[in-house]
Amino acid sequence: MTSIFSSNLKRGVSLFALFLSISTGASFAQEAPTGEPDQPATDEAGGTLLDAIIITARKRLEFDLDIPVSTSVLPGESLPATTLDPGGDISRQSPNLNYADFARPSDRYGTLRSVGPLGSPLNSLDSTVGFAIDGVPTSAFGYGQPLFDVDRVEVLRGPQGTLFGRNALGGLINVVPRGADGEREFRIDTQIGSNGFGQAEAVAGGWLIPDSLAGRGALFYQTFDGDVPNGIIGGEEGGVDLKAGRGSLRFTPDATLTIDVTGSYSSDHRNNVVWLLKEHPDFPVSGSDITPVNNRDIGQGTVKITKDFDTLSLTSVTSYQDIRIRSADEFTDSYIFGRWLGVDPAAFVDPDDDVGSVKEREEIFSQEFRLNSAEGSDWDWVAGVSYFRSDFNTHRVMNSSMWPTSNGTTDNDVNSETFAVFADVTAPLGERFEISGGLRLAHDRQDFTGRFVSNGAAGIVPSLHQQNSFSDTYLTGRAALSYAWTDDIRSYVSVARGYSSGGFERTAQNSAYGTPAEPFRPATGWTYEIGTKAQLNDAISVSGAVFYNDVTDGQLTGFDNATAQVFFANQDYRSYGFELQASAELGHGFELSAGVGYTKSRLEGQPTPNLPIPVEGNRVPHAPEWTANLGLGYRKAGEDIGLSGDFYANASYQYVGARYPDVQNSVKMDAYHIVNAKIGWENERVGVNAFVNNLLDERPIYYATAYSSDVTAVIAGRGRVFGVGASLKW
Template sequence: MSVSCGLAVVGLPVLALTGGAVAQEGTTADNSIVLDTVVITGRKRTEVEEKAPVSATIIGSEEIPASALDAGAAITRQAPNTNFIDYTRFGETFINIRGVSTLGSPLNSLDSTVGYSIDGVPTSVGGFAAPLLDVEQIEVLRGPQGTTFGRNALAGAVNVVNRHADGERELRVDTEVGSNGHAFIQGTAGGWLMPDTVAGRAAIRLQKYDGDIRNPFLGEHLGDAKLGAARGTLRFTPDDTLTIDVTGSYSRDERANPAYLRFDIPGFPISGEDVRPENERTISQGTITIRKEFDKFSFTSTTSYQDIGIYNYGDFTDAFIFGGAAGVPPEFMLNPLNDKIATKEDERIFTQEFRLNSADAADWQWVVGASYLHSDYNFDRVTGTDFFPTLNGVFDNDVVSDTYAAFGDVTVPLGEGWEVSGGLRVSRDRQTFDGNYVSNGYPGTLPFFTQSGEISDTYVTGRAALSYQWSDDVMSYGSIARGYSSGGFEKTGQYAPFGIASPPFRPARGWTYELGTKATVADRVMLRGAVFYNDISDGQLSGFDVSTLQVFMTNQDFRSYGVELGGSVELTDGLELVGGLGYTKSEMVHVTPQSMLPGAREGNAVPQVPEWTANIGLNYKLPGSTVGVSGDFAANVNYRYTGTRFSDLANLEKMDAYHIVNARIGWDSGKFGIHAFVNNLLDERPLSYSFNFAPDVKGVYVAGRGRVFGIGATMKW
């Protein structure tokens, strides 16, 4: 499909079906169905989604189960042209949108092309896809969002909107039990603590899963999980013009995820690690938001502090993989005292934002503000292996980052249905690196090595859009946006064993061009469509050099273009169809001799980018009165397709497409509900990475869990 053809098609107000949770339905007095207005806040102001000139998927709280263990996967599987990459270790998961991502894996905690925030507060790769708790909705915004969102939103942004204390009384308990030891319980409470002045809300969640990846050498199953999370918020409203929200949260997530698994082996997935892996992440966060209303504008101050701790330990020499590569029985490769890697990461993030917003009823809608982000990140790694020279010794590295920014965005009506909008953000980044390395005596490595460095950059991001309202129910828009992903220092100090200081990687920059249309038909059909083109310079690239067994870092230009369609339709009373379809074509361009070393070639596809993604869901509600009982029945089934994609820069390893099917059926009386569910009905094992260790030996990263059946109950008071 050519870009020009796609632009012509999307300009039409009539589009194909699809989308994610686009809207909720209501009814009028005569029982006709009316789609409710959907509001988004990810661009630092309240916008009606159907009027906003941006491609967005809005996911309601009911569309992601509260017991979802993998938030990143749950979100991306409902949004077209997104892909979740899970390297099974905390701090090494990320998203790409429309073919824009890190080329390889994140090089430090702030190396991301998709901004991820909770209630507008950005976090790092370490805090990415934290457990979802008491969520109101999730906003996936495609295309550069650096104008109001901030750093590293080159591909787009994900904003998780949690429930805040609003005085509404709620007291409920949700529980589930299922196969493979699945168990979940969550309690939620909310209401007025002081009538009309102080409201409170709290939620606590406990969950476990026993694992489903057999390890014959340890005599147990790996892939298990234990999760505990809590969140509390207070809202103080001394008068009608002042609101103060104080929020605190904590989560502890423990996994036992194996690293590589051998793909071409009977009984897959089966692990050959000789020690039990450990993956732990704790996240503590506190936020104070103050909002003051004036006659012509409002003032908002958001102050937040995050403390993120990550620990990963495991065996990177799976006996089935390395035994097969060496041509010896796997038992020959077992050595619990050697070939182990332990990594500890700690990050403290402080953010402050001040902003002014126009009054909601103003003709000109605008926002201006200033923000500051400080990240103090420490990376400690203790390694010892006979196979990878650079994975030997003790590494202790510190990366300190500061970003200052000022931004503004405005929407101006031109009359006759036309509207123009645009914004700019001016930012200043500074990052320092201090590294210390001590050898464990591996041949050819230095006894010790220290290094330090500093980089800084001032840059401008922005956007401009022109939209036309064909009628009250149909609008089209065109936009151009400038995106940016910060440069920095690679966190591991990969070359220190050889006395070589790690060079900084350059920032990535890009232009995105987009045309889109949004339409509502007969108050019961919602359609969305957009075409796009991305031109990215200096995308951050990491690869693996098989000749030296070293990770390789450089920058690489690439392009991508495509289309996404989305929407929902009420087929009959109580029966709703929702879905989304995305197509992305990507290619590397201007390949340099340096980036060719890890396999990049002119015209190669960008790794981890599926050409096709699709999701479709069918939701059915039946009043119990139609069958002579109280309450309501509900059933839904959701399907996600993720197409083939390459794991490597050379495009030698193509990973198969996969299909995820989840289903649920239940009954709710208003005070009590029960349900049955199945997750991953087809028992698929999505791959996040694939690499040939030998002609007939393929190692892979497996993301997520197999099929899980279960039942659950909800009680409300």
């Protein structure tokens, strides 16, 4: 594998040399750079024009301008305060990030530049695009947690496993909450709106012991009645009842020691509708004969200890997470199956048939020790060791007269461990060039125990007990060469090796046929990237990157019509494209942000095992060719018009192109447009506002499957929500 990495590194350096030779003629005649900018640019009066963006992509605080990675850094204030779908709101400001929501809490994920699960995640660790809270990785079941009291969200494109561990083949989303830093803040924000929407957030922070012990706490509550009527049993579906809280302490007994302790808990209970008949004249309307249940409760505790020495610092990060999921829904929506089979929808109204309930629990423990070079060192480096353990259990009770495998009781345990060592270094090459690279050597082991007991349905075995295991040792890494045209303009070329672990599908769906579960193979990939980042005229920030992905053995779920069995296959695919992003202070109180992404994807060859229809040349699932976002903000000092406080307004627009839900490209999911807007007034103490989310009332289609030419079952997003809010600070 090392020889493969070396050959691909040479290929990447050759690309950079070509890019450099083309770009040199257009370079600016500026002095050589003297190092990182120490402060954001200011105007003559000393006011900030464009804040420098800080990021922790390489496990240390750096300016985003200096990172040879395509990134989107979303400040907390840019995220909609009234969000009902956190994962979707991150994607709205991140080109080439597509959000897929299968309505259930265990089936939400993102794809970056087409890289992601080829279908629904096979188990809790099959995320492909990693998700972390303040640098601590969580599983796919932790994706899309509520965004409250957030400092920033970092979206890192391309393989990030070198520093963030397993299953970051496509990239990483890192949510960084506000921590205890001693800053005094006390505030309450409230909103009420349509369809029973309500939200409240309370924050308190400051010094508990001056210059020694700081604390911060945040509470969050959200409710929504739902916006999809149920035509069978009445009521509304799509409702939310969310309660969450976070507390943090920072102890600094001296200038060299920092201890951060953080605890959080969220209880996110929803009744999301799973399947809707797209062709229904009153779409969206649910034909379910039970009220769906989609509940997720997450508790997390983290202790981070940092000790500074003269030439380096030592950091220990210990984390425990407890994720519990409960869901219940039916398999035969009355409107979908009534239309498909040409019978009265009432024929499928039976709350005891074609239903399933699932209880899942995952406990995660992780420990990382790392050494970082001292601030200001000529060589910037980090090295460490890490341990990750996930203990997962699923308990499923299924009853169906339509689907043989959806019967009986299943209890499965999937226990996973990963040991790893890693290092990353950045070194100057003269005044303008900088080289960086990192490696991670890891060992995975996953043990599977499955127990199935039939409910007496015809065509399935009475019971099945099975055990199996999977293990793998692998090397990932990345290398980059960057060039500073000026202090404020940098270009880079990089090559990265990514990995997504193999293992076992959590439900072992073919147990009912007496077929033991076999491990699916790991996916690997190479990503090549060329990019430029610049901060221009003290008021404009721009970045762009082109990329090429080469993924081998991407993991997908398949269905064999001949045997009515689910199977799990591996599929190669390729993609290439670009991102362009810009933000600007336009003057006179106006701010602008914009981004556009393009991804061209293609499936290569047939999956192993083979599908009954050809898929070579098809597009990768959930990979839109075009994504775009645009944001405009305005702030006006009230004193300019003889009033107190500040008036503000902002609006955002997102475009997501057409996508396909599966490797067969069986159904085309239409492009969609999301527009959010907010207007308000505030002073140092109080504020009022009015907002609207999804102004156009356009429901995204996240998944679709066609039963016939005129029967399409879809999973759809929310419609329009509008309301008013008020805030108080003291």
